[in-house]
Amino acid sequence: MKGKLEQIKKEFQKEIEAVKSLADLEILDNKYLGRKSGALTSAMKELKSLAKEEIPKMGQLANEVKIFLTGEFEKTKKKLKSQDQISGSFDPTLPGTEQPIGHLHLVSQAIREISSIFEHIGFQRARYPEVEWDYYAFEALNMPISHPARDEWETFFIDQKPINKKLGQRILTPHTSSGQVREMEKGILPIRMMNISKTYRRQIDASHSPMFHQFEGLVIDKDINITHLKGTIEYFVKRFFGENREIRLRPHHFQFTEPSFEVDISCGVCEGRGCKLCKEGWLELAGAGLVHPNVLKAGKIDPNKYSGFAFGWGVERSYLMKSGLNIDDIRLLYKNDLRVINQF
Numbered sequence: 629m630k631g632k633l634e635q636i637k638k639e640f641q642k643e644i645e646a647v648k649s650l651a652d653l654e655i656l657d658n659k660y661l662g663r664k665s666g667a668l669t670s671a672m673k674e675l676k677s678l679a680k681e682e683i684p685k686m687g688q689l690a691n692e693v694k695i696f697l698t699g700e701f702e703k704t705k706k707k708l709k710s711q712d713q714i715s716g717s718f719d720p721t722l723p724g725t726e727q728p729i730g731h732l733h734l735v736s737q738a739i740r741e742i743s744s745i746f747e748h749i750g751f752q753r754a755r756y757p758e759v760e761w762d763y764y765a766f767e768a769l770n771m772p773i774s775h776p777a778r779d780e781w782e783t784f785f786i787d788q789k790p791i792n793k794k795l796g797q798r799i800l801t802p803h804t805s806s807g808q809v810r811e812m813e814k815g816i817l818p819i820r821m822m823n824i825s826k827t828y829r830r831q832i833d834a835s836h837s838p839m840f841h842q843f844e845g846l847v848i849d850k851d852i853n854i855t856h857l858k859g860t861i862e863y864f865v866k867r868f869f870g871e872n873r874e875i876r877l878r879p880h881h882f883q884f885t886e887p888s889f890e891v892d893i894s895c896g897v898c899e900g901r902g903c904k905l906c907k908e909g910w911l912e913l914a915g916a917g918l919v920h921p922n923v924l925k926a927g928k929i930d931p932n933k934y935s936g937f938a939f940g941w942g943v944e945r946s947y948l949m950k951s952g953l954n955i956d957d958i959r960l961l962y963k964n965d966l967r968v969i970n971q972f
């Protein structure tokens with residue numbers, strides 16, 4: 629047996645040195661290690677018929693031969709492969725494989741554009757926690773704990789005991805307005821803040837995603853009035869949607885602004901004449917108003933000395949309105965389907 633194994637090894641060494649191609653190598657591999665009739669495989673099968681005390685010793689030897697053969701095969705395979713590349717199947721003058729280049733998601737594009745428009749008139753971008761306290765999302769915004777206005781926000785609550793009575797329950801912030809009092813608490817006046825953030829509400833259907841983005845402007849200074857609010861929104865609308873778009877303010881009610889307005893913009897499809905999309909020439913865009921004195925007080929600002937305005941609306945919604953897109957299902961924006969995303 630020992631002689632047989634040594635013979636196999638010797639013959640193999642001679643043959644592998646002569647191999648010139650990967651195809652020949654494969655034939656050789658089969659000849660020695662083939663599962664059915666490979667020379668080494670067959671020899672190993674014969675081990676069983678040896679005398680008992682011979683088996684371990686011969687088994688070990690057979691294994692060593694096998695490891696040697698396998699190693700030689702791998703080495704030769706590598707060598708032949710690299711020779712193949714040098715000798716012609718690789719052409720260095722051919723152009724390389726072009727890698728697909730990605731681009732920013734449309735929501736990121738919209739956020740950058742919105743930030744840059746407001747930067748031009750002195751707004752500074754701020755970020756506030758997405759996991760927020762009840763206090764900043766509701767209480768400080770003039771919505772005490774049992775106030776029915778809270779029902780408008782389908783809030784996610786975090787299953788955690790409140791750490792103190794003032795801050796209350798932990799929640800996922802349902803709107804960017806929760807940044808208002810946090811900004812005021814910094815104690816730096818005047819304020820020109822732009823808060824763009826993810827917001828969360830317990831709603832899922834074609835026009836609602838449980839996570840979406842809002843942007844919120846807050847201005848606080850001496851003698852701020854409605855004309856400043858109107859001028860700021862008008863400036864944004866003309867830069868973002870186009871010079872020909874008009875706005876109008878409709879009286880509304882929000883707890884944290886007084887007076888409050890809904891902002892409409894003239895329809896881009898029919899230019900205000902009225903069409904299927906807008907019905908009467910206007911599209912509802914956002915909420916806005918002058919900051920309620922109670923909110924200023926919560927932020928430790930004296931409402932007799934200072935006044936301010938705030939506005940906020942959805943990033944996704946604004947972007948869809950801008951491009952004149954009518955996406956049937958807003959959740960498409962988050963599905964990472966390249967057929968959708970690559971169109972923007």
Ligand SMILES: [Zn+2]
Pocket residue numbers: 895896897898899900901902903904905906907909910
């Ligand atoms: Zn229209």
